[in-house]
Amino acid sequence: MPPPRTRGTALRHRLAELRGPDVPAKALDARALAALAANPGCARRAILDGAGVNKAALASALGSPSAFGQSQFALTRGNAFEAKVKADGGAELLRLVHEKLDRAAEPPTEARLPDLTAPGPQGRTARTALELREATAHPGAWTLLDHPMLALDVAGSPAFLEPDAVVVHPDGSWTVVEIKSFPLLDGSADPAKVGAAARQAAVYVLALEEVAARLDPSPRVRHRILLVCPRDFSNLPAASAVDIRKQRAVTARQLTRLTRIEDIAETLPEGTCFSPELPADELTAAVESVPATYAPECLSACELAFHCRGRARETGAVTSLGRPVRAELGGLTTVEDVLAAARGEAGDPDDPAVAALRRAAALRAEALEAACR
Numbered sequence: 413m414p415p416p417r418t419r420g421t422a423l424r425h426r427l428a429e430l431r432g433p434d435v436p437a438k439a440l441d442a443r444a445l446a447a448l449a450a451n452p453g454c455a456r457r458a459i460l461d462g463a464g465v466n467k468a469a470l471a472s473a474l475g476s477p478s479a480f481g482q483s484q485f486a487l488t489r490g491n492a493f494e495a496k497v498k499a500d501g502g503a504e505l506l507r508l509v510h511e512k513l514d515r516a517a518e519p520p521t522e523a524r525l526p527d528l529t530a531p532g533p534q535g536r537t538a539r540t541a542l543e544l545r546e547a548t549a550h551p552g553a554w555t556l557l558d559h560p561m562l563a564l565d566v567a568g569s570p571a572f573l574e575p576d577a578v579v580v581h582p583d584g585s586w587t588v589v590e591i592k593s594f595p596l597l598d599g600s601a602d603p604a605k606v607g608a609a610a611r612q613a614a615v616y617v618l619a620l621e622e623v624a625a626r627l628d629p630s631p632r633v634r635h636r637i638l639l640v641c642p643r644d645f646s647n648l649p650a651a652s653a654v655d656i657r658k659q660r661a662v663t664a665r666q667l668t669r670l671t672r673i674e675d676i677a678e679t680l681p682e683g684t685c686f687s688p689e690l691p692a693d694e695l696t697a698a699v700e701s702v703p704a705t706y707a708p709e710c711l712s713a714c715e716l717a718f719h720c721r722g723r724a725r726e727t728g729a730v731t732s733l734g735r736p737v738r739a740e741l742g743g744l745t746t747v748e749d750v751l752a753a754a755r756g757e758a759g760d761p762d763d764p765a766v767a768a769l770r771r772a773a774a775l776r777a778e779a780l781e782a783a784c785r
Contacts, residue, residue, distance in 0.1 A: 729745065
C-alpha cells in the first residue's frame with residue numbers, strides 16, 4: 413500500500429495534472445514573479461505560473477500568439493551596456509553605488525570580485541550564499557557579486573533567480589543592482605519601465621532576505637536598490653536610487669497567495685488541463701474556467717494578454733479601458749451598463765458614478781446641440 417500523500421506532494425501532483433501529461437514545468441524567473449505583482453488580482457496568471465505552464469505555447473494554441481518579450485536587438489544592446497558598466501572590475505558600478513547609496517563609507521578604490529562558478533543552479537546558489545557569508549564576516553571592504561544565483565521558494569518549488577549584481581557594503585549590508593538599457597533622460601526615465609525594474613528588484617530582495625535570515629547575525633538587505641541606465645542617448649552609465657519597499661510588500665503578498673494556489677485549483681472543474689496539445693475548444697474552456705483580471709498593462713507583462721484582451725472586448729468589460737477607468741465606475745462592470753446608466757435607462761441615480769455619467773452625457777448633448785446651431 414503506497415504511503416499517504418503529504419500536502420506538498422498532493423499539490424505538486426495536482427499542478428502536474430494541470431500542465432498535462434509529460435509536460436515539463438516552466439521555471440519561474442524574476443520577470444515572471446515581478447509581473448505577478450503587477451496584477452495581483454489575476455487568478456488565471458497565478459494558477460498558470462504556479463503550475464509551471466508555458467504561457468507562450470498556450471497563447472499560440474489558443475490562436476492569440478504572444479508578442480511579449482525583448483527583441484534580439486534590445487538584448488544585444490543591453491548586454492553591451494552591462495559589460496561597459498561592469499568593466500575594470502566594476503569600478504564605475506561601485507562608484508555609482510557609493511555616490512547614490514553610501515557616501516558615508518570609504519570610496520571603493522578596490523573590491524573583492526569572488527568567482528561564483530559552480531555546477532548547476534543549486535551549486536551556484538550555494539556558492540553565492542557562501543560568498544555572501546564570507547563578505548559579511550569580513551566587514552570594511554567592498555564586494556561585488558557579478559550575476560549571483562539566488563533561490564526563492566514558490567509554490568513549494570525553488571525558483572532560481574539571477575540579478576545583474578549584488579554589492580556588499582563595508583558595513584556588511586547588501587544592495588541589489590539592476591542594469592537596464594532604457595535611458596535616463598534629464599535624470600528621469602519612463603515611470604512604467606522604472607516600476608517594472610523595481611518590481612523585479614523586489615523579487616531579488618526577497619530572495620536575499622532568505623539568505624540573510626540564515627546568518628547570525630543577519631545582515632541588512634537594503635530596500636533602496638541601484639538602477640543603472642544609459643544617460644540620455646549615450647552609452648554612458650547613470651544611476652538612480654529606487655526605494656522598492658512598496659513593491660517588496662506587494663510581491664511578498666502575491667507570492668504568499670501563489671503558494672496557496674491549491675485553493676484556486678480546487679475551484680476548477682474536474683479534469684481541467686492546460687496542455688497546448690488539447691483541442692482548441694477544450695483548451696479555451698479550461699482557460700476560461702479561471703477568472704482573469706485583464707488590464708492594458710498586461711500587454712507588456714503577460715503572454716496571454718492578447719487572448720484576455722479579446723475576451724474582455726467581447727464581453728464589453730470595462731477593465732479593457734484601464735484600471736483608473738474601472739476604479740471610477742464602481743459597480744458598473746460592462747460598457748453596456750455604463751452607456752445605459754449615462755442615458756438614464758439603468759443604474760441608481762444616487763450612485764456617484766451613475767450621477768457623474770448622466771451629468772457628462774447631459775453636457776455632451778448640450779455641446780452637440782450648440783455646435784449644430
